[in-house]
Amino acid sequence: VYNLIMREFRGNLYLFYCDATTRATLHMIELKTMDDYEIEITNFAHENLLSDIKQFVIGSKLVAYISNDGQLHVIDLEDNLEEFEIIRVNNENHKIFLTGSDGESLGNITSMNYDHINEVLYVTQVDYTGRTYYYTRSGDAFTRLERSDHPITDLALFSDAYYNDYCAKTVNGRPQIDRIRYSSGIVEIIN
Numbered sequence: 001v002y003n004l005i006m007r008e009f010r011g012n013l014y015l016f017y018c019d020a021t022t023r024a025t026l027h028m029i030e031l032k033t034m035d036d037y038e039i040e041i042t043n044f045a046h047e048n049l050l051s052d053i054k055q056f057v058i059g060s061k062l063v064a065y066i067s068n069d070g071q072l073h074v075i076d077l078e079d080n081l082e083e084f085e086i087i088r089v090n091n092e093n094h095k096i097f098l099t100g101s102d103g104e105s106l107g108n109i110t111s112m113n114y115d116h117i118n119e120v121l122y123v124t125q126v127d128y129t130g131r132t133y134y135y136t137r138s139g140d141a142f143t144r145l146e147r148s149d150h151p152i153t154d155l156a157l158f159s160d161a162y163y164n165d166y167c168a169k170t171v172n173g174r175p176q177i178d179r180i181r182y183s184s185g186i187v188e189i190i191n
Helices: none
Strands: 002-009 012-018 026-030 035-042 053-058 062-067 072-076 086-088 094-097 109-115 120-127 130-136 143-147 152-159 165-171 174-183 186-189
Touching: 002 053, 012 053, 053 109, 062 109, 062 120, 109 152, 120 152, 130 152, 143 186
Parallel strands: 035 086
Antiparallel strands: 002 012, 012 026, 026 035, 053 062, 062 072, 072 094, 109 120, 120 130, 130 143, 152 165, 165 174, 174 186
8 A cells, every 4th residue: 555645525534545566556445434445547448547656646636646657647537536436537538748838858757746725736857957846737738837956855835724825845955935826727936
């Protein structure tokens, strides 16, 4: 078992995890009953769209994962994982992103996360200059948020109790928090 994700859906709590023996199977435990469900996501030819999973995240209408070869997969869902064990999607709903909107390679993705309040999927990438950040919304192209001359080892987008949006990160071993703004589907660092 690895990569545990807790989610609330309609007042119930669910725990998702990946099966380490297959690296192609997601499980969901409904914590009210402790029932463990195996989630199947396929295309209409019944081909499994989950393969060689290194890390995954679950959004309100998507599952995204990094495969061991560093590729970034995003599967757009019409149904909620919490309501259906078997989900079929059209082939065009499974996208493998190889480049960002600026044409730069999206290889060597090291981590990913999902901001559930603003519904933003974002990933961390190591390139020849250090770390580079990208984000997307609703399966659109990944766009650069920031490039740093110093190693950035962690990144988290979050909202405070007053719904102000922030970006927390570790830059060159030191914590740093920036205020951010969402505008027309774009993340901007304010300060």
